Amino acid sequence: MPSLTLYTNPQSRGRIAHWMMEELDEPFETIWLDYGTTMKAPDYLAINPMGKVPALRHGDKVVTEAAAICAYLGDRFPEKGLIPPPGSPARADYFRWMFFAAGPLEQAVVARALGWTVPEGRSVMVGFGSYADTMNTLELGLSRGPYVCGEQFTAADVYVGSSLVWGLMFGTIEKRPVFEAYAARMQARPAWQRSARINEARTKPA
Structure with missing residues (x-):
């Protein structure tokens, strides 16, 4: 299964995605970024041109925006029970x-x-x-x-x-x-x- 990497900052909306990762209970890597420096560096701007966090990399796919990350992970890992079944x-x-x-x-x-x-x-x-x-x-x-x-x-x-x-x-x-x-x-x-x-x-x- 592709690896999960969360890009975040402890004083940001990244906390939402981090909580979601903890609820998901799947192995993931956390990359901590700082405002004005690593968050605006070319390497990260290639992941999220907005230069904001959170961002989630799952294999070769990137998801930004905290709500989208939560929705994506619930859908991608339905066995975790974090999204109601289709049709319910x-x-x-x-x-x-x-x-x-x-x-x-x-x-x-x-x-x-x-x-x-x-x-x-x-x-x-x-x-x-x-x-x-x-x-x-x-x-x-x-x-x-x-x-x-x-x-x-x-x-x-x-x-x-x-x-x-x-x-x-x-x-x-x-x-x-x-x-x-x-x-x-x-x-x-x-x-x-x-x-x-x-x-x-x-x-x-x-």
Whole structure:
């Protein structure tokens, strides 16, 4: 089987992909990159011309964007149970919430963090509509079960869970009981804790 290589930085969205790798429980190599230097070096730009992380190399294929990496690995390793089976009702929830988090939720959170305000009457032009609508929709989705697909933990929870944990930590997602309970379930997972320990160790001064 082709080898897996994750390109990341401990203070980046690469943590999402790293958590996914820990949930996958397959051997992989981690290449740690630094902002402004190795992340912009020619060798890495040949892998991801954006000069951003994460990126995943699987054999001769490269996948970028954290949501795409999570979705790809769930699909590539179905025996791991991180994606609902084809044809199952939960499959629709999986795709819906994975890309809700990658689209409207990401936009709403970044807009709030940077102080961007949608002009009056222009909400139809932005994918998230409004911050309030995005939060209410997410709360409704997470109130239906312990995970976004009901009883089954999936790669979608890695992505949604990462968004919630970091959003609550930095105040870009408002605290609601449903959000805090879901984030706590994600942080209790052994794979999340392993990934957190590894990344935190990389942030400490030598």
